[in-house]
Amino acid sequence: AVTAGLSMTGLRAANFSSGQGIAYMHESLYAAVGKRLTYILNIGARAMTKSTLNVHAGHDDYHAIDDTGFFQLFAKKAQHVADLNIIAHRIAELALTPGVIAQDGFLTTHLIESLQLPERALIKEFLGRPDDIIDTPTEAQKIIYGDTRRRIPELWDVDNPVMAGIVQNQDSYMQSVAAQRPFFFDHIKELTDYAFAEYEKLTGRQYERVMSYRAEDADYLILGQGSVVSSAEVVVDYIRETRGIKVGVVDLVMFRPFPSDLIGKLLKGKKGVTILERLDQPLAVDAPISREIRSAISMCVENGASKKDMPYPDLDSYKPNDIPALYSGSFGMGSRDLQPEGLIATIENMLPDGKHKKQFYLSIDFIRDVPYTPKQRAYQESIQDAYPNVKDLAIRGSENPNLMPEGAITVRFHSVGGWGAITTGKNLAMTLFDLLGYDIKANPKYGSEKKGQPTTYYLAAAPEPIRINCEYFFVDVVLSPDPNVFKHTNALAGLKKGGYFIVQSDKETPGEAWADIPEVYQKVIISQDIHVYYIDGFKIAREEATDPELQLRMQGIAFQGAFFAASPLMQNANLSEVELLKAINDQLQYKFGSKGQRVVDDNMRVVKRGFDEVHEIMDKVLGAGHEDKKNGETGLTIPTMMKSIPQSESKMSDIHRFWEQTGNFYLRGMGNDNITDPFIGLSVMPAVTSLFRDMTGIRFDHPEWIANNCTACGDCYTICPDTAIPGLVSELSGILDTVLTRVKKAHGKVEFLPKAVRQLEGKIRTQFKQSENGTTVNEHIHQAIDLLVRESDEGPDLAKEFDWFREELGDFQFALTRPYYDLHEKAEPNSGGLFSITINPTTCKGCMECVEVCDDDALRVVPQTDKSVER
Ligand code: SF4
Ligand code: SF4
Incomplete structure (x- = not known):
């Protein structure tokens, strides 16, 4: 709205947005066009949140506003971004129509690339000032403004007040829409060509609504928008050189108005044309560019079939043999990497001995040729039984060459x-x-x-x-x-x-x-x-x-x-x-x-x-330093906590299913190789998957719990983003029984301990009552054991079994807290529970948010060591 306001007051304005930002402003864009504003909207084109959030490259936002009436450009690299931005202002100010100039989000917006930055003086000369008086460029505008007009007309002008954005009913709305076609939109094409030519005169850099690379003599073409175009050019050079196949590239610089005239000429008589689009619109007949190209070709065919005058005189005329085979590929959604292999797959698909898949995906697999695990093989077979052709939805190229320039x-x-x-x-x-x-x-x-x-x-x-x-x-x-x-x-x-x-x-x-x-x-x-x-x-x-x-x-x-x-x-x-x-x-x-x-x-x-x-x-001896290790390889172990979590009744929430199909690949560093299956289509994750992650590799410190300072306020485990710091309240008898069970498991039959442990609870509770400041629960337990051993007739034999008990108890800490111990004791003696906090050694990522929220100094930052992780 601010940009529109600036533009309405006759200023040169630009806006920068992407993704959801574009979706939110969608409605206002139609009105900007209707008011004939002249601002430029820059889009760092991004995928839209569909099932999941992704902030990376995609052309969803770009095509979400295809029919607002903005003219639309797309830049393939930084140089084009800079130049087309300047040119776009010129087109908008001549045509009195706002425009979009897009570039690939992250892949171009965050790329450092060499370019010739247009100088301020050049921009000033090319664009002039908003209040310059210029020759009115079109007849319709002359009818409104006369032979000259302000370069950027002021809609808000106190000397010539008008009301804009009014209500129009059945009597006049349709006329106002229809009038925009002949009197404004139909001029954009010629004014764009004019602006490109003017810019070339100043800079020597030539732009066209559609640009091409080695397309003239090509039998096959790859057509796209954005950063893929440059990659396709290198691949085309490589394929021509190594295989002698004549391939070319088409860069669709302008999408609106759609350059049917130029496309008709470029595609005529080609054997195959693949349109690559960084999005997927599965409910449409075709993806957006493909739809336009089919329409343009069908108009050329109508021209060819016409017995009299050509119905579309601006367009070429096709005989049946001139119609190229069209293919449509989706690629790079959410910045999915596209290697030369994917572009080679695109070319190979069009060749006489190719698969001729009409619609396909690049750089992903529905079914892997070589499954990673026997379970993955069985799972893939079940998918293929239900969907026998699903594998062919994705195509792969036969090679992935290094296409960096010589000396790089x-x-x-x-x-x-x-x-x-x-x-x-x-x-x-x-x-x-x-x-x-x-x-x-x-x-x-x-x-x-x-x-x-x-x-x-x-x-x-x-x-x-x-x-x-x-x-x-x-x-x-x-x-x-x-x-x-x-x-x-x-x-x-x-x-x-x-x-x-x-x-x-x-x-x-x-x-x-x-x-x-x-x-x-x-x-x-x-x-x-x-x-x-x-x-x-x-x-x-x-x-x-x-x-x-x-x-x-x-x-x-x-x-x-x-x-x-x-x-x-x-x-x-x-x-x-x-x-x-x-x-x-x-x-x-x-x-x-x-x-x-x-x-x-x-x-x-x-x-x-x-x-x-x-x-x-210098001294690189295989195995040196690993003599005491098995083979130095970090084997993949199933996360310990998973073993204690039962299988869920619902496959969707089953953490074991998720581990087999997804989690284990991330832990192996192979997350990129997820297959495209029904579960990923739903993109939900079972709870507690954070326990798959091992953060010890990227963490230097972790929190340590100081039990005696803890008040059990719960702030730490509420804030932890990774459920890595669970709080637990246990009954004293339960804790003692657990330790006893562990002793029995480790040492077999124990003679005196079961009876002694029953007496121990009372002694510990007495200790608690006499508690002095600073004594920890564990110290109380040890003191109670000492007392019991001293008072016992079994002497050394009981002491030995209690040593095992102390060993199994370890230094697991407990706290006597007001909510879980004091208040319960007050209500019913001997009912108070012991509070404990454990920090999961693998899933805690060391963000220290828990330390920050703890007001009682009960969590402190300590350096991570092998011992601290083991503990
Ligand atoms: S450690 Fe701190 S934040 Fe956590 S429960 Fe104890 S007092 Fe509260
Ligand atoms: S440091 Fe961060 S991840 Fe670790 S327990 Fe605290 S809040 Fe959770």
Whole structure:
């Protein structure tokens, strides 16, 4: 509404939104068009929440407003985003129609990419001022405004007051709608072409409503919008070169008004055209672009069939042989990665010996060719029995080539959200750009949860533009600020032979650091001649950060120094240390200068130490450090707590079913390989799945419960986002019986203990009554045992059995609290229960929200150690 208001007062306005934001503003967009406003709506195109929340790329929001009357553009890369934005304002102000310019959410919006940024002076010259008086561009506008008009007309003008947004009934509403077609909308096409031509005159950069790549002589075309277009161009080059198949790419720059005239010309006579769309509309005849293309082609066919004048003179004329076979593919929804393999599948599907699937999905599987487990095989068979053709809904390509340009260097980071990896990645990308003048591409991959979760960052630099847009499967360097990376990810995946791996380690010697790498990965490192380095980035950040808040964030910065020291880049590019440090310093000044010199200096010292303190592991002996372990491989164990949870009657809420079909794959680091089955279609999760997660790998501290301070207020277990801190009230007799049962299980028959334990309860309760401040429940129990042993005739024999009892009791803590002990004792003596809080050692992610809400100092932060986890 604010943007519309600005526009109504004759100002140049723009809005930026995406996803649900677009859905919420949907209604207001129609009115903006009807009022002939001239603002531009930028969309970082995102998937809409359907069954589940996803904030990543999708074209749902873009197509949700297809028929509001906005003209719609889509940019495939940063350069196009910048240029088309400026051009869009020009079109809107000429046509008096607001416009949309979209780019792929995250995949383009969050991508660092080289571009020529249009200068302010250029923008000023091209767009002029909103209050410039210009020649009125169309006849209809001349009828309203005369031969000249204000560049952005004022709807709110005190000198010429009008009422807008009025009510129109049966008498006049329809005329007001119909008038918009000939007098306004029909002019957009020619005014767009005019604006493109004007921009080209100034910049040399040429745009058209539909752009193409190697399409002229092509037999087959891939048509799409957004970042997929650039990837398709590289794949097309590769397929032409390796297989001699003539393939081309069509970039649908403008969706509204639909460029039927240009599409008709481009597609005529092709053998096959695949339209790739980053959405799915299963109830429609076709996806949005496909629908338009079929309509455009049918008009061309009507032209061809006409005996007299062509009914659609702007469009081409088709004879039956000119009609291409059309295919429709859904891909990349919610930023699902699309590898070259998927685009190759698209091409192979169209070839004479291809599958010719008319509608298909890329990069997912309904049925896996090779199931991961016998249970998955059986499950897949049950799905295939019910849906024999479901497998063919997804298609796969026959290869997945590395399509990075010659001389490119590709880097992958493995870190944890909140540790500064994204800042490091950005700085590194910008430094490479400054140092080498290379084209760069860098982008993060993370989920919506971000903080505390594994994060991946991709970075590439190359002497020529990098067109491919996907996760990198072939990398030269892997940086892992995450010391536990191997517990959840194969950090060596795709690392090239002779590549470089740099990992965070607090170990003193190379031998110890090597021993931390599981044997299965040691084997890969040795067979692939991978250079391994380690660095204690945490120690460096701790010692150098003057602001303790920044310690975690600055750990990643040390890796920037380590990267240059370890990788051969400096040597290959003939760079001195002085040049390198200057470029890094410039980058830090640019990035952090506004925060003060201290922040820049802190970061610089961390980078420098990262450079100096990275060590190479030279002595790489398979199995070294794992002599006392089985094979160094972290086997997959079923979460302990699951064993005690019974199978649910409903499959939907059954945690065991969920573990088999979904949970275990995440724990193996294979969450990406979920199959497309009926359960995922429903996307609900059974309760307590948090117990699948093992957070020990990404947690350095955890809370510790101080029983004697606890008041059992319940705030901690109410706030915990992961149900990792359950509170429990137990009867004293129940606790003693449980310990006794455990003793019997561990030591077989016990002679004196059963009788003694019955007496113990009374003694403990007496102890409680005489309680002095500071004595814990466990101390009371031990004191009561001592007393009982002293008073007993069985002496050493009973003492021995009580030693077993103490052992089984361990240091599990209990608290005497007002709500569960005092109040109950008051109402009925000996009825008070013991309160206990346990922190689940695997599922607690260390967010410390429980510590923050505890007002009684009953939860404190302690460092995680092997012992503390075991306990
Ligand atoms: S640990 Fe703190 S927050 Fe939790 S129940 Fe005890 S007093 Fe309340
Ligand atoms: S630290 Fe966070 S996850 Fe762990 S028990 Fe406390 S609130 Fe729960």
